[in-house]
Amino acid sequence: MKLLVCIAVLVSGNLFAAPGLEEGNTTTGSGQEASFPVGPLADGPVVVLQQQDAQDNLLLNPGFENPIDESSRWVPVNSPPIIFERSQVNPHSGLWAAIVSGRELQWHSARYGLLFDQQIIDGQTYQLEMWARTGNPEPQTLRLLLFINDDRESCPATLEPGTEWCACFDIGNPDIACLYGLDAGLSDSSTWISMGWQGKISFDGTPAILQIYIDTKGGEPLTDIYLDDVSLVSFGDVFDDGFE
Numbered sequence: 001m002k003l004l005v006c007i008a009v010l011v012s013g014n015l016f017a018a019p020g021l022e023e024g025n026t027t028t029g030s031g032q033e034a035s036f037p038v039g040p041l042a043d044g045p046v047v048v049l050q051q052q053d054a055q056d057n058l059l060l061n062p063g064f065e066n067p068i069d070e071s072s073r074w075v076p077v078n079s080p081p082i083i084f085e086r087s088q089v090n091p092h093s094g095l096w097a098a099i100v101s102g103r104e105l106q107w108h109s110a111r112y113g114l115l116f117d118q119q120i121i122d123g124q125t126y127q128l129e130m131w132a133r134t135g136n137p138e139p140q141t142l143r144l145l146l147f148i149n150d151d152r153e154s155c156p157a158t159l160e161p162g163t164e165w166c167a168c169f170d171i172g173n174p175d176i177a178c179l180y181g182l183d184a185g186l187s188d189s190s191t192w193i194s195m196g197w198q199g200k201i202s203f204d205g206t207p208a209i210l211q212i213y214i215d216t217k218g219g220e221p222l223t224d225i226y227l228d229d230v231s232l233v234s235f236g237d238v239f240d241d242g243f244e
């Protein structure tokens, strides 16, 4: 079993050795959720993972306490008009949060590119959490999303447990990418909410884009989005535990 696991890791690792794995080339206007078909709800069993199995947070500058500079894995989509910067207005923790402003469409946000550091291994289990709030006093729904552009051209028949919906659409050239709704919650300008998901991240072929982000459900008003305390931890290949 050890040998099999090692082979799986090596093969998966090669996914990220290919050239052209550029993050952030999603400057397309076709990604509005309003026109998405909504896939089936996941109804499988939920695997409850123990925190002590988790490794450290894989994400850089997760609380935005350091400047957003050229080393940042966050990509503002689209910029302009999107502005992604730090803010000291009511952070969730520490002195700083991040703010996405200038949104003109629902899908306008800042996305964390997970391919930069080659940390996601195909088929392994991860736990994701983001804290967020809106910039408006009236409550609005925020959505936690996983965006994958690989060889898949339609939603999987069975969604990973905990995934609320899937939508695949043409991002141009033509090229089909899929968006997965991981969590959602009501927020307003004074209410930070935690959105999270845990499950297996899998690819069909080599992913060209692998991003996590938060946007708003519905249209106007297109509120600013504040982000803070983002984490992604790996649980590895949980189904091999205890069999080695």
Ligand SMILES: [Ca+2]
Residues within 6 Å of the ligand: 063, 064, 065, 091, 092, 093, 094, 095, 096, 097, 228, 229
């Ligand atoms: Ca912070």
